[in-house]
Amino acid sequence: MSALKIDNVWKEYGDQIVLESVSIDIEDRAFVALVGPSGCGKTTFLRMLLGQERPTRGQILIDGAPLPPEPGPDRGVVFQRYSVFPHLTVLGNVLLGRELTRSPRLARLFGAERKAALEDAREMLAQVGLSRSEDKYPAQLSGGMQQRLALAQALLMKPKVLLLDEPFGALDPGIRADIHVLMKRLWHENPMTVVMVTHDMREAFTLASRVVAFERSRDRPEEKLRYGATITRDIPIWPPRRAGQASLIRPDRDGPAPKGL
Structure with a gap:
């Protein structure tokens, strides 16, 4: 609810x-x-x-x-200015929220937990039409694609x-x-x-x-x-x-x- x-x-x-x-x-x-x-x-x-x-x-x-x-x-949020991290790939950007929530000190997941997070991130990227761009960096994306990425970031946290x-x-x-x-x-x-x-x-x-x-x-x-x-x-x-x-x-x-x- x-x-x-x-x-x-x-x-x-x-x-x-x-x-x-x-x-x-x-x-x-x-x-x-x-x-x-x-x-x-x-x-x-x-x-x-x-x-x-x-x-x-x-x-x-x-x-x-x-x-x-x-x-x-x-509560997820998406701003007009793309809230993405330029040094991370598309996949890395989407994963980061899950990593920071589950492992705030290392910002890194391992084993089965990382595998599950990767599956969820790739599924979310597919939902927003970025499944073929997961290895790209934000600077390589158009404005519309960057906003799709920002939506994926927010929605992965459900x-x-x-x-x-x-x-x-x-x-x-x-x-x-x-x-x-x-x-x-x-x-x-x-x-x-x-x-x-x-x-x-x-x-x-x-x-x-x-x-x-x-x-x-x-x-x-x-x-x-x-x-x-x-x-x-x-x-x-x-x-x-x-x-x-x-x-x-x-x-x-x-x-x-x-x-x-």
């Missing part, structure tokens, strides 16, 4: 209020897209879900229990929650469309909840099962320190999209983004 409950969460930095009174329930295996103007706290909210930031007030629960105070393998911070924004439109199809399939096949920050409205309505808008209700210069952003709209996609539906991976089923948001 991977349900999230965000209950009256505030985030303040000194006298500046970034987020105020944010409450939302995210059901198990949902795909939620967070949209809104730049600087309205979407990435801060994502960092709180990851554990890199703590709420000033309120609480975040995962499956009814308080969110662990530090990032862990239950996270309950996958967090995406504008992960496809730097890709060319054609490559991005291919990655969208891949992302739908990965959500369809892996038991996880996805929360994605994006500035691309079409991307939000193409991928997500819910689109959530963050905005500041008061945005005049003299008000920006005193009033934070909060959730102003929460739009379920119709017809409903649910992980496990075969139609999720068919891009021709997705219509244009609704107007007016």
Whole structure:
């Protein structure tokens, strides 16, 4: 299970209020897209879900229990800038998370454990279409292939929650469309909840099962320190999209983004 409950969460930095009174329930295996103007706290909210930031007030629960105070393998993350290690091969990049988790001192597995990890890593690379590139280094990959690698890194740890911070924004439109199809399939096949920050409205309505808008209700210069952003709209996609539906991976089923948001 991977349900999230965000209950009256505030985030303040000194006298500046970034987020105020944010409450939302995210059901198990949902795909939620967070949209809104730049600087309205979407990435801060994502960092709180990851554990890199703590709420000033309120609480975040995962499956009814308080969110662990530090990032862990239950939450994977993919950023816009490719979070890959240039000195490691594709296979080495995907293996590293498992090695650091199981053997934090040596970052190396041996025997049957290493064999099992290699099998899992190669299976994940096959899922993202990189099975023929496992001996290459990131510099030898295109931008789209590097982002596939970043997804494989995160998914090998079998996270309950996958967090995406504008992960496809730097890709060319054609490559991005291919990655969208891949992302739908990965959500369809892996038991996880996805929360994605994006500035691309079409991307939000193409991928997500819910689109959530963050905005500041008061945005005049003299008000920006005193009033934070909060959730102003929460739009379920119709017809409903649910992980496990075969139609999720068919891009021709997705219509244009609704107007007016």
